[in-house]
Amino acid sequence: xxxxxxxxxxxxxxxxxxxxxxxxxxxxxxxxxxxxxxxxxxxxxxxxxxxxxxxxxxxxxxxxxxxxxxxxxxxxxxxxxxxxxxxxxxxxxxxxxxxxxxxxxxxxxxxxxxxxxxxxxxxxxxxxxxxxxxxxxxxxxxxxxxxxxxxxxxxxxxxxxxxxxxxxxxxxxxxxxxxxxxxxxxxxxxxxxxxxxxxxxxxxxxxxxxxxxxxxxxxxxxxxxxxxxxxxxxxxxxxxxxxxxxxxxxx
Amino acid sequence: xxxxxxxxxxxxxxxxxxxxxxxxxxxxxxxxxxxxxxxxxxxxxxxxxxxxxxxxxxxxxxxxxxxxxxxxxxxxxxxxxxxxxxxxxxxxxxxxxxxxxxxxxxxxxxxxxxxxxxxxxxxxxxxxxxxxxxxxxxxxxxxxxxxxxxxxxxxxxxxxxxxxxxxxxxxxxxxxxxxxxxxxxxxxxxxxxxxxxxxxxxxxxxxxxxxxxxxxxxx
Amino acid sequence: xxxxxxxxxxxxxxxxxxxxxxxxxxxxxxxxxxxxxxxxxxxxxxxxxxxxxxxxxxxxxxxxxxxxxxxxxxxxxxxxxxxxxxxxxxxxxxxxxxxxxxxxxxxxxxxxxxxxxxxxxxxxxxxxxxxxxxxxxxxxxxxxxxxxxxxxxxxxxxxxxxxxxxxxxxxxxxxxxxxxxxxxxxxxxxxxxxxxxxxxxxxxxxxxxxxxxxxxxxxxxxxxxxxxxxxxxxxxxxxxx
Ligand SMILES: Nc1ncnc2c1ncn2[C@@H]1O[C@H](COP(=O)(O)OP(=O)(O)O)[C@@H](O)[C@H]1O
Ligand SMILES: [Mg+2]
Numbered sequence: 001x002x003x004x005x006x007x008x009x010x011x012x013x014x015x016x017x018x019x020x021x022x023x024x025x026x027x028x029x030x031x032x033x034x035x036x037x038x039x040x041x042x043x044x045x046x047x048x049x050x051x052x053x054x055x056x057x058x059x060x061x062x063x064x065x066x067x068x069x070x071x072x073x074x075x076x077x078x079x080x081x082x083x084x085x086x087x088x089x090x091x092x093x094x095x096x097x098x099x100x101x102x103x104x105x106x107x108x109x110x111x112x113x114x115x116x117x118x119x120x121x122x123x124x125x126x127x128x129x130x131x132x133x134x135x136x137x138x139x140x141x142x143x144x145x146x147x148x149x150x151x152x153x154x155x156x157x158x159x160x161x162x163x164x165x166x167x168x169x170x171x172x173x174x175x176x177x178x179x180x181x182x183x184x185x186x187x188x189x190x191x192x193x194x195x196x197x198x199x200x201x202x203x204x205x206x207x208x209x210x211x212x213x214x215x216x217x218x219x220x221x222x223x224x225x226x227x228x229x230x231x232x233x234x235x236x237x238x239x240x241x242x243x244x245x246x247x248x249x250x251x
Numbered sequence: 252x253x254x255x256x257x258x259x260x261x262x263x264x265x266x267x268x269x270x271x272x273x274x275x276x277x278x279x280x281x282x283x284x285x286x287x288x289x290x291x292x293x294x295x296x297x298x299x300x301x302x303x304x305x306x307x308x309x310x311x312x313x314x315x316x317x318x319x320x321x322x323x324x325x326x327x328x329x330x331x332x333x334x335x336x337x338x339x340x341x342x343x344x345x346x347x348x349x350x351x352x353x354x355x356x357x358x359x360x361x362x363x364x365x366x367x368x369x370x371x372x373x374x375x376x377x378x379x380x381x382x383x384x385x386x387x388x389x390x391x392x393x394x395x396x397x398x399x400x401x402x403x404x405x406x407x408x409x410x411x412x413x414x415x416x417x418x419x420x421x422x423x424x425x426x427x428x429x430x431x432x433x434x435x436x437x438x439x440x441x442x443x444x445x446x447x448x449x450x451x452x453x454x455x456x457x458x459x460x461x462x463x464x465x466x467x468x469x470x
Numbered sequence: 471x472x473x474x475x476x477x478x479x480x481x482x483x484x485x486x487x488x489x490x491x492x493x494x495x496x497x498x499x500x501x502x503x504x505x506x507x508x509x510x511x512x513x514x515x516x517x518x519x520x521x522x523x524x525x526x527x528x529x530x531x532x533x534x535x536x537x538x539x540x541x542x543x544x545x546x547x548x549x550x551x552x553x554x555x556x557x558x559x560x561x562x563x564x565x566x567x568x569x570x571x572x573x574x575x576x577x578x579x580x581x582x583x584x585x586x587x588x589x590x591x592x593x594x595x596x597x598x599x600x601x602x603x604x605x606x607x608x609x610x611x612x613x614x615x616x617x618x619x620x621x622x623x624x625x626x627x628x629x630x631x632x633x634x635x636x637x638x639x640x641x642x643x644x645x646x647x648x649x650x651x652x653x654x655x656x657x658x659x660x661x662x663x664x665x666x667x668x669x670x671x672x673x674x675x676x677x678x679x680x681x682x683x684x685x686x687x688x689x690x691x692x693x694x695x696x697x698x699x700x701x702x703x704x705x706x707x708x709x710x711x
Contacts, residue, residue: 053626058550085629095624097639107638108628157624164628184254191255210320211255231312234319 002070004029004168004198005050010064012045014057019045023064023224025217027168032190032199034213034230036206037245042222043202047170050200051087052080085112088166092173094153102141104156108163127159131189151182158189168198175208187212206246210234218242256321260330263313267334267341270306271385273299274341277348278381278444282374284355285437288363296352303345310338333458337388337451344381344447347440354437361430364420368413376406377441380448387452393459396452406445413438474557482561524663530595531659534602535652541603542610547636567604571658574601575665601662602655609651613644616708650707657699664692
């Protein structure tokens, strides 16, 4: 299959500082691609360049080519909001709107201009089921999501992102706020979503990347040191920096 | 909730048993080719060697991947180390089957020697051992696995007896020396197959009980 | 970054000083001989005149507040912090909103009493605009900035457009803070009014007990309103700690 995202020589600047240096990689559809690396190596910057959320940063600038489904991602023909919908994102902290559980998910449908109640209901139910949250909240759909645990809130965020009907789902260190008991559930959700969407996944927990990803890329100081099949990265990395990182001697 | 590692381990076990099944069939065919003096069957066994080697590589890569990706502990870790060793033993088993098949082809060049041991029953004994070793893996049956060591003692006895009888026969009919050596090797291979079954049993025992019995005494 | 900010700030200070001096020169040139408390042809008491004027100021106040809020949204949402226009504009907002309301009050008195610009409507409107726009804009800007960026990001990340993000999230979340800023501005406007009334009363006062009570009555009510509005302002302001 043709790659869903192709990146060629991506350089990113914030103001005068160069954050990413000559990144080139492809993202294959219906796979989990993980970016690993120590904090501040530029992981978040990479993924935000992919869904144009970096456009919101005043001093953001990039060179190089990013193709999404073979077409230039940053061309003027694409509305940034449409790109952000197709390449939806879940953040480190579960960020919920000050609305009910139902409305949080329904929002993603409403802003696409779909107003039909039955359609919205269906999508909300379906998305909550996909993230394995349905059984926990089905009786409390119209209450405030604050009573949910952090893990459940994060599940709700995933449901909201899914309701936007994305082609790619990006996760930025989604488990950083979760406790150890909630992480396996998250990982199983990730595995089940893989059939439906392409997943890009950023983490600084290398073990987690090893467990859930198909392809892993190691970022270090804004450079993509190595990207390849997860098995290869974790058994026979070609770069000594990767070797040191995956064995825990670096970062 | 389905643990992803569990699925991986299940598919690993499936692959392992699949390979075990192939090796078992090879053994069956190799023995049959001896008993029936069937050359084509022997060649079929020899031809299977490559595919088993490939399987061995696949399983080994899979084990290493699982270890690298999931960093398994406790039962999962024992299962993986066991899988690695059983994998190796199965490949060796397949090699032995190929050797047996080669002997079978060799023996076709000589007239059959008059039977001096009950070859079919010895073969059956060995085949039963291999089958039981794989069964003990399927059922995680430590008892069955441990028992194989006693059964191997009997095979060893038979082997020794056969060697001495063969010596007697050959001293009476020195013209049969070449066939005799082939037969000697054949029995050597069969005895090794028995050992392999025992090894597999020991790995299964380790998996279930967590104890290494490889170098302890049989009794 | 800091350098250019300093530059624009100094330019703003300079320009304001120039405007102030031009203004002073122009007004000093105006002959003050026959305009002593005669109030043109109308010959009404300045205080009554002011009250009528102030009544008409209410719709203007309303419109100015709305415009300032829109203005603040335009600055915050459409002009990036590095945008040149924004960098030029912002120092004026900050400086003007920092001027104590007493100054504006005296300015208003000066205009009403000496009827400087042809109609005191124009002058009062100008003062009102000068008073309202910077404070309301600044407080609205702060309110918008206090909306958690992550909420914005989350809304953009599911495909929200700028308008949707503003109307669905930023506006509702900052509404109370904006309202608080508006209340604060109103209390400032009222302070200016109180200053005007007080000064005008004193100018025409014969300092009998009756007039003093009258003054206290006039000013007291307004000061009470000032108090109420500033209390409301601080009560509805979200704790942004
Ligand atoms: N908006 C920004 N302006 C300036 N520098 C930034 C901005 N965002 C990130 N950076 C810098 O880019 C580098 C990479 O950041 P980030 O992509 O968030 O790393 P990671 O996600 O791997 O921790 C950091 O050194 C950070 O200081
Ligand atoms: Mg980050």
